[in-house]
Amino acid sequence: MSAKLRVAEIRSRVVARQRLLDRLRHGARGPLTLVSAPAGSGKTVLASSWVSAGLAPGRVTWITLDSGDDRPGIFWTYVLEGLARSGVQVGAVDRPARAKAVDRSLLIRLSACLSEQPEPSVLVLDNVEKLGHGRVVSDIEFLIQHSCPQLRVVAISRMDPPLPLHRYRLSGWATEIRLDELAFTVPETQALLAEHGAQLAQDSLALLAERTEGWAAGLRLAAISLQDRSPQDGERIVHRFGGGRRDVAEYFLAEVLDFQPPGIREFMLSTCVVDTLRPELADELSGRADSARVLRALASANAFVEQTDDGGFRYHPLFRDLLRAQLDYCESSENLTRLHRKAARWLVAKGQVVVAAGHSAMAGDWKCAATLVVEELAIGGLLAGTDSPPFAQVFQAMPGDVGGPHVAILRAALAMAAKDDEACAYQLSRARESVDNGAPEAGTRAVRLSIAALETLLAGARADVDRVVAAAATVEELAADGEVTPANLRAVVAASKGGALLWAGELEDAEDTLVAAAQSAEAGGLDRLRAHALGQLALLNAVRGRLRRATKFARLASRLVGEDRPPAVDAAFAWIYADEYDVPRARQHMRANADHDDPVAAAALAVVRGRLLRRCVGLTTAPLPPWLTSETEIQTLAARVNLWLRKASQELDRGRNDLARHALEQALQLAAPENLRRPIVEAPPRLRRFLRHEQELVKRHLWLGSAIAGTPTIQPASAPATLIEPLTDREHEVLCNMAALLSNDEIAQKMFVSVNTVKTHIRGILRKLSANRRNEAIRRACELGLLRVRGNGTFAGSSKVIGV
Structure with a gap:
């Protein structure tokens, strides 16, 4: 008896989970706290931790129930003995005389005794599912009703006991802690691994949390296997972690599957082939007519089956892995194929064609699967990166001898998603050949639309603007026939076309197309693709001088995807801040997305870098090209502002101050709406200097701020890189003369050394600054803070010594 009345001893390492301890402490203020979840969810560990921490509101009686404790006489004997051992005065209540029944008078006396106690009595019942649906549960209900508020019951169970929980919920008497709350969060998962001396990278940690869905036993088994493993081994273990692992499978078999009757085990094995289970589909797969009742019973029993919000059911992923492993082991391949074909037929009939394609592929019906994907225009999801199931995994085992236009289109789409242009072009040629040869299955709208969409993306990847526009026009023509075209397909085509037009400099058409791409992406719930389109819109508007509109698009894109921004977003921010002359923030965004393959963003960043470098090294502006003499040909705001500033400078040189003031006013009025400094x-x-003395003009344009205060000093980056070998004093002097654009002969004369000595110093500077040319060395020196710009635009060596 002592073992049954002892608080469960936890031998494994325990992670402090304050949020759950607080939930138990709050629940124990009321009559009933139910902790109900499947095996291995951490129910007993939580309750034991709570009691051991002294958080219970009164004296605690703990009873661990076993088979046979559902007999009233035995159960209430344990309760009375446990209460007495915990110090609760129940001497006036006699022990039951019979094992199979107790008189109601015993319960009345016990409830009266508990009600008179000076402090609450906490009764923790572990393994309540052992009580079944017999008399004991109704006796517990009677005691709760008549001992309130001094009795607090904490019931720990793998399934909901037959208590009137609906009434308790309405009256506020019940606190329920279920699997969703018991599931470990990512930080708790990290803490559990740390307790076992295991560490994982953040992406592997997130993957483990996703695969286990926070199931405590699964995480603990994973933690044990990760002990003393290298990060590389840990990543491999996590990627292979599933319900088919021996330790996980043994747990599920011993704690769940072996307890099920043979009919239910067969039901589970036949229905595990689908991810989301509808009762009607379960009837089709299992051959039963009562699947709805069976699924509800399994969900209520916490048998790793849960009901989804839309009325379907699903197995826990690890449990589903086990069932599928068991199915592969126990059933013939013919039976497995039969189940997948049944699922595919049912799903097609219900309009779930994409999911059906996955089951056709699992059944080996590759041509049928490809046809379903293409005819449903599901390649849009594949190209947008939102395909579910992931077709790259589903079709990786497709034999090479499977042919036909639909197969070729699917393979082209998979190649495009993998950025394999050559394979995509080859498969597209095979698909077009089928169309040209008049193959009956190649004449459908879906085939023609899919080919045109893929040709658009392929031409975009190859920067062939004319072919992009032509192929996109075909897509638009086919999509205008009144039939439905998925938003994701419209979005990827419009985004490809918009990017190509932007690359070609056709800004008006590019903006219209990118706006359409962003709208289609929003309609399809494609945040990543929408952010890509918004980033290009931001960059386009920044280039045109519409800084406020560009900022709006860039900030919206950032909100959609956070730190994982497309390159165009950072390029747009860099351009905006450079035009506003916020140099530190411009540099920040130039560094934020340095490694990418976006040619438009790369070109924009090169322009921004050149502008900042020009200010850094004090280069003069080259003569304006002839096309700037006609404002009607100028497309960007910055160019128009520069034209008026050039006119103002020319009039000032001629001594015509009034005309200079007018031209300057025109420039400032153009620049003001965008804060273009x-x-x-x-x-x-x-x-x-002329502007600084025009006080009335300055007052009307306070937005200029420090932009009129004189030649600014470009500060070095806040966290400069280090030189392995610092420059010598003589190399510093040569560097300053290089920045002043002196020739080698001029530097030699100025420093009273030979030309060969100057060349030696220059070679040392280039080597230490990792530069190949003089201009590159000057730029690198500015970034490192080795050069600073005086107010007159000349250079001085920085006193900062940079080295390690």
């Missing part, structure tokens, strides 16, 4: 900062010094 860069052209003013980069204007000739004489024009900036």
